[in-house]
Amino acid sequence: xxxxxxxxxxxxxxxxxxxxxxxxxxxxxxxxxxxxxxxxxxxxxxxxxxxxxxxxxxxxxxxxxxxxxxxxxxxxxxxxxxxxxxxxxxxxxxxxxxxxxxxxxxxxxxxxxxxxxxxxxxxxxxxxxxxxxxxxxxxxxxxxxxxxxxxxxxxxxxxxxxxxxxxxxxxxxxxxxxxxxxxxxxxxxxxxxxxxxxxxxxxxxxxxxxxxxxxxxxxxxxxxxxxxxxxxxxxxxxxxxxxxxxxxxxxxxxxxxxxxxxxxxxxxxxxxxxxxxxxxxxxxxxxxxxxxxxxxxxxxxxxxxxxxxxxxxxxxxxxxxxxxxx
Amino acid sequence: xxxxxxxxxxxxxxxxxxxxxxxxxxxxxxxxxxxxxxxxxxxxxxxxxxxxxxxxxxxxxxxxxxxxxxxxxxxxxxxxxxxxxxxxxxxxxxxxxxxxxxxxxxxxxxxxxxxxxxxxxxxxxxxxxxxxxxxxxxxxxxxxxxxxxxxxxxxxxxxxxxxxxxxxxxxxxxxxxxxxxxxxxxxxxxxxxxxxxxxxxxxxxxxxxxxxxxxxxxxxxxxxxxxxxxxxxxxxxxxxxxxxxxxxxxxxxxxxxxxxxxxxxxxxxxxxxxxxxxxxxxxxxxxxxxxxxxxxxxxxxxxxxxxxxxxxxxxxxxxxxxxxxx
Numbered sequence: 001x002x003x004x005x006x007x008x009x010x011x012x013x014x015x016x017x018x019x020x021x022x023x024x025x026x027x028x029x030x031x032x033x034x035x036x037x038x039x040x041x042x043x044x045x046x047x048x049x050x051x052x053x054x055x056x057x058x059x060x061x062x063x064x065x066x067x068x069x070x071x072x073x074x075x076x077x078x079x080x081x082x083x084x085x086x087x088x089x090x091x092x093x094x095x096x097x098x099x100x101x102x103x104x105x106x107x108x109x110x111x112x113x114x115x116x117x118x119x120x121x122x123x124x125x126x127x128x129x130x131x132x133x134x135x136x137x138x139x140x141x142x143x144x145x146x147x148x149x150x151x152x153x154x155x156x157x158x159x160x161x162x163x164x165x166x167x168x169x170x171x172x173x174x175x176x177x178x179x180x181x182x183x184x185x186x187x188x189x190x191x192x193x194x195x196x197x198x199x200x201x202x203x204x205x206x207x208x209x210x211x212x213x214x215x216x217x218x219x220x221x222x223x224x225x226x227x228x229x230x231x232x233x234x235x236x237x238x239x240x241x242x243x244x245x246x247x248x249x250x251x252x253x254x255x256x257x258x259x260x261x262x263x264x265x266x267x268x269x270x271x272x273x274x275x276x277x278x279x280x281x282x283x284x285x286x287x288x289x290x291x292x293x294x295x296x297x298x299x300x301x302x303x304x305x306x307x308x309x310x311x312x313x314x315x316x317x318x319x320x321x322x323x324x325x326x
Numbered sequence: 327x328x329x330x331x332x333x334x335x336x337x338x339x340x341x342x343x344x345x346x347x348x349x350x351x352x353x354x355x356x357x358x359x360x361x362x363x364x365x366x367x368x369x370x371x372x373x374x375x376x377x378x379x380x381x382x383x384x385x386x387x388x389x390x391x392x393x394x395x396x397x398x399x400x401x402x403x404x405x406x407x408x409x410x411x412x413x414x415x416x417x418x419x420x421x422x423x424x425x426x427x428x429x430x431x432x433x434x435x436x437x438x439x440x441x442x443x444x445x446x447x448x449x450x451x452x453x454x455x456x457x458x459x460x461x462x463x464x465x466x467x468x469x470x471x472x473x474x475x476x477x478x479x480x481x482x483x484x485x486x487x488x489x490x491x492x493x494x495x496x497x498x499x500x501x502x503x504x505x506x507x508x509x510x511x512x513x514x515x516x517x518x519x520x521x522x523x524x525x526x527x528x529x530x531x532x533x534x535x536x537x538x539x540x541x542x543x544x545x546x547x548x549x550x551x552x553x554x555x556x557x558x559x560x561x562x563x564x565x566x567x568x569x570x571x572x573x574x575x576x577x578x579x580x581x582x583x584x585x586x587x588x589x590x591x592x593x594x595x596x597x598x599x600x601x602x603x604x605x606x607x608x609x610x611x612x613x614x615x616x617x618x619x620x621x622x623x624x625x626x627x628x629x630x631x632x633x634x635x636x637x638x639x640x641x642x643x644x645x646x647x648x649x650x651x652x
Contacts, residue, residue: 090491129567129568138467139466139467140465140467141464141465141466141467141468142467142468142483143486143567143568144483144486144487145490145567147487147491150483150484150486150487153483154480154483154484157468157470157476157479157480157483158476158480160469160470160476161470161473161476164471165416165473241455241469241471242455242469
């Protein structure tokens with residue numbers, strides 16, 4: 001089995017590649033070749049089977065054709081210009097997130113000849129726009145309030161139409177906020193949700209820019225990879241024409257996140273969180289969804305963590321070697 | 327005031343042009359120039375102010391720029407490849423309905439310099455896909471089951487994003503089935519909804535291919551034009567970021583349509599309807615929406631007919647000179 005990952009240099013793409021390398025198989029089929037693609041060179045895990053690491057811009061006409069020419073059985077399309085950049089640079093966002101996605105879909109279609117790969121597309125909860133119901137169901141309408149969300153919503157529509165026409169077996173998964181993100185603090189407005197856990201565990205101070213009652217939904221990077229693997233292997237006949245699914249997540253308040261940190265790590269770590277309200281971030285967060293009703297994805301076998309404690313434990317296991325640093 | 331109509335040779339476009347010519351103004355502002363565009367030459371009404379009739383394919387790069395170069399104050403974008411053709415010819419449907427729409431939106435954006443026209447886009451109830459709730463609300467999700475519906479849904483998303491970014495003041499209106507369509511019988515699967523009224527009134531036999539309890543939603547061509555004119559003149563600050571509105575309509579069964587024909591015209595006309603069930607059309611119709619909850623559009627001042635009797639009367643007034651033929 002041959003697998004292509006677009007966006008393989010990103011955090012989720014990298015973890016997906018590591019998982020596939022570790023498993024050596026997907027859905028019971030032995031992996032014979034893994035093609036890792038990104039606009040910057042993806043890391044190349046060291047394994048027995050063939051790994052190709054490709055660097056290019058898939059929104060340049062002809063590039064997508066090259067990527068699918070070897071007819072990969074499963075394609076993970078994780079490539080995207082993220083929210084802030086897509087808002088700042090309209091042309092770039094539409095070029096990568098819309099044109100690139102369409103080039104990829106059309107490249108698959110043009111192969112024809114019975115070629116019909118599984119295509120897993122990472123969408124985003126940014127397809128939804130406030131005001132929201134208390135819990136956002138799968139059937140809540142698409143009214144994004146960012147260009148990124150618009151582009152992801154368009155990707156979802158194309159995915160469903162091309163799947164309906166039989167060009168590929170598409171599954172779109174709307175990822176919740178991924179927490180705890182490994183690595184350095186970043187400037188994303190949502191960064192603090194990970195930061196207030198990650199920084200204390202790494203002996204650093206974290207700033208909490210919002211009030212303790214802010215509610216948000218999370219899943220671990222490990223769950224994100226599980227979602228992708230499950231989407232690549234589930235029986236699409238169970239999904240029907242509505243191909244885009246909101247993934248399960250754990251909905252907690254910031255206070256509950258901090259309580260979980262206290263239970264898992266202790267007061268000493270919690271003491272490293274300093275609240276410093278930031279009116280701009282507070283305003284952003286007000287427009288974000290708080291809770292999802294993901295019963296459809298759950299009934300199809302997608303699973304996230306069942307508590308925020310579990311999310312913290314996974315971070316400690318996967319990123320800190322299972323041990324609490326001082 | 328300068329007005330551009332794309333898709334001016336279609337039934338609704340033609341009626342819109344006639345209405346604007348008759349009124350001589352839009353929203354209180356005198357019309358100084360009307361630009362009628364289509365891929366075939368639009369009819370050119372005879373009036374005092376300047377009318378340009380243009381023929382081209384607006385999905386050819388550069389064409390859209392030419393169309394908006396004179397900076398029209400109001401743009402009606404009615405141009406589309408219809409449902410059946412978009413399904414039969416995937417490339418053509420995406421080229422006109424998606425690329426063409428995007429070229430138009432970008433051509434407006436690239437003028438910049440404070441140019442911010444009103445843009446009225448005709449979407450369609452085809453953005454919705456079965457299974458449906460009993461009444462489809464504005465907040466029902468977009469899960470089209472045709473490429474045409476997919477392309478219209480993408481147009482809606484682009485319209486909302488470009489409006490949010492301030493490039494134009496966009497309003498998308500989802501037209502219900504337009505009834506009674508004037509002209510010859512056509513092969514569209516939904517054609518019988520008009521045919522069972524139009525043909526009897528014109529002294530011809532009509533075939534009813536479905537059962538009498540089939541329910542569907544209708545508005546007259548006159549209402550379609552009213553919707554467009556209202557969308558071009560309403561206060562967009564009342565609409566907010568959710569720019570796409572399901573238009574009001576009259577939901578009736580076929581039996582109720584025929585009862586209305588009996589009341590308005592008499593038994594002699596009803597006798598010209600012959601039922602001949604068509605399994606293929608029955609199957610199509612099962613997947614169509616039956617009723618809409620258009621309270622949002624209604625609260626913004628959009629009005630359709632209040633009964634099917636009224637819809638028939640409008641056909642007789644507007645197409646038959648107000649008199650019942652033999």
